[in-house]
């Protein structure tokens with residue numbers, strides 16, 4: 385066991401040409417906790433995920449997964465990282481089990497071991513009876529659960545989810561959040577959940593508010609409300625990022 389946080393981002397900046405997408409961003413997502421990365425469209429959430437997953441190289445600063453620097457020790461860092469991207473990435477024509485086995489193979493987990501892990505995860509997400517079906521036949525919420533199961537196949541200690549509830553109905557959103565929180569409680573994974581929906585955040589969560597590529601707030605929900613001078617998360621967030629706006633929600 386390590387005492388390093390699931391994720392540490394230290395003074396990271398990233399630009400696309402002249403446009404600064406991230407400007408001196410630092411944050412921590414502890415192990416065994418839910419941290420919401422709250423930000424409106426264009427805040428820089430996806431860019432940050434792309435840097436953590438090494439889709440882009442971090443131009444400046446440092447990113448560590450459970451203490452492993454993603455640039456200097458990429459294989460150790462990536463082995464501890466599971467990710468669910470905003471766009472769906474399952475192969476619709478393959479079965480649920482084939483999708484999971486394919487991903488397990490990419491992590492060097494083969495045959496019986498892969499099937500065993502996949503079955504256990506599908507069981508956990510209430511999808512054991514769908515293993516042999518093509519992904520195309522699943523609902524949006526079920527596909528998201530398969531993607532989370534896939535992200536967990538290699539036993540990561542950090543799970544990144546980029547706006548995972550987009551396009552889901554209210555029941556599926558709640559179920560996905562509940563399952564993610566159960567994972568944290570049972571397995572102790574650290575979760576960084578990117579969202580613009582303030583109602584996905586609970587009182588005990590960590591919050592990092594990103595605005596125009598900068599961290600506008602980092603701390604707990606009570607601290608966000610105190611700093612924003614409002615009793616609800618949406619109003620507090622808006623007060624911090626758009627001081628001119630007096631009411632409303634981040635969504």
Ligand SMILES: Nc1ncnc2c1ncn2[C@@H]1O[C@H](COP(=O)(O)OP(=O)(O)OP(=O)(O)O)[C@@H](O)[C@H]1O
Nearest residue numbers: 400403404405423424425426427428429430431432
């Ligand atoms: N590949 C790219 N090329 C140029 N600019 C980009 C690219 N990707 C993102 N950007 C810009 O960087 C900024 C941050 O975008 P990013 O996608 O990280 O935001 P986001 O918080 O994920 O937004 P959303 O909630 O809309 O997904 C935006 O100004 C965006 O236009």
